[in-house]
Amino acid sequence: xxxxxxxxxxxxxxxxxxxxxxxxxxxxxxxxxxxxxxxxxxxxxxxxxxxxxxxxxxxxxxxxxxxxxxxxxxxxxxxxxxxxxxxxxxxxxxxxxxxxxxxxxxxxxxxxxxxxx
Ligand SMILES: [Zn+2]
Numbered sequence: 001x002x003x004x005x006x007x008x009x010x011x012x013x014x015x016x017x018x019x020x021x022x023x024x025x026x027x028x029x030x031x032x033x034x035x036x037x038x039x040x041x042x043x044x045x046x047x048x049x050x051x052x053x054x055x056x057x058x059x060x061x062x063x064x065x066x067x068x069x070x071x072x073x074x075x076x077x078x079x080x081x082x083x084x085x086x087x088x089x090x091x092x093x094x095x096x097x098x099x100x101x102x103x104x105x106x107x108x109x110x111x112x113x114x115x116x117x
Contacts, residue, residue: 003029005041006043006044006050009029009043010027030043080104
């Protein structure tokens with residue numbers, strides 16, 4: 001079990017966040033075995049956004065802000081392409097920059113370690 005990392009989770013007034021005996025009730029951060037937001041760390045889109053609003057800038061700076069464009073060169077721009085046809089599918093390596101297209105076998109198409117011609 002883990003707690004939602006949303007810094008304002010406990011301020012959203014829903015019944016499932018209420019804990020404690022009568023007269024001493026509190027709203028508290030949600031706790032679940034799994035979450036769908038923030039990579040499994042937030043209970044809702046609101047909590048995900050709250051986290052990012054509070055920590056996003058620091059996180060980007062901490063893990064490495066991009067100061068130069070990242071480039072995808074021609075030699076790394078290959079992708080596999082399946083041409084669906086009634087008479088039998090055809091398989092290709094295609095390059096999204098050079099627009100080259102190289103026929104391959106279905107076996108090559110399905111081989112995950114083969115990523116470029
Ligand atoms: Zn939350």
